[in-house]
Amino acid sequence: MSRARYERIENPRPLSLNRGVTFTDPFGLCEDENGNWRRCTVTWVGGANADITQETRDLAQRLADSADVDLLLSSGRREGSCDDSLHNCGMAFDISKINGVDIGQGWVYNPEAHALVQQVQNTAQRFSEVRENFGPSGLYRSPSSGQPQAWLWPLWPDRRRDRLFWPHQNHIHIGMH
């Protein structure tokens, strides 16, 4: 059993994200700077409140594992009413870096992060518990638990869409039902 796993890990070619391969491995493995495989990680920017619900924490880890990427979270729980933001209930998190690559700077999207952002947002679309999936690759929202996420662009008027789209050029917002 351990031998079979060892052989798989020793041949990184089919798992390498650097070559633009979208193949997803079943283990949630990421490559470190020395080329060794390890578990994908979810870490936090210093100062951000990581006190999110266990379900949300699990979702972040499953998202990292399924997309085979390391995630850096820049925001978790915040003060305020749950009606105003899922963050205020500990049911949302924001991703600012994927595999150490920043998603954007301020209002400007990083073109180098394009494939990684698409990979994470596409993966998040497959999770039925994800309610809000907002980022540079698109704005997706599920109306209720279990319902697929709808692409908001064709549905919303330009002004409302822009107010949501442009501020999500430097991070991906993921919120849960």
Add this chain to the structure above:
Amino acid sequence: MVLMFSGIERPTTRALLVMVLIGCRSQSSGGGPPQQQTVGDLPAVATGCPDVAVGDTLVFSDVRSVEQTGDLSGFQFALIRGDTGWGGVSREAAGELGPPMPLVEVTIEAASRATAFVVPNGPDSSRFSGTMSCDSLFGWFKAYRSTPARWSVYRRVRS
């Protein structure tokens, strides 16, 4: 009555003029109390900005909140003049305001108020080049080598 009024007005005007000159001289020369020398004379910033005192840190921001998620997005810059020149810190908002990161290559020309600095970001540093006014910092922000510079306006945040 008129003479009396003129007699009072003349010294007052002179006194005001002297006060302004002394104030300008102390700011532009950088002399005076140690705190003026440490934090900077701010001549370019102080000119025409009545609410800017010597020793103030100037904070500019384009951070905005998103209605649906409450997320914050944008940049906040704080510019400070030290012993060896200008310095500053940036805080990026990617959901919420992140930790302060030092700016490098900060230059502010006194006469023109031309302002430039670099936001270190790994191999691909972001650069700002523009002008400072009493109320805002405006100019071109080039986030990445491969992206075009974006016209940006950072409003001054008064504490």
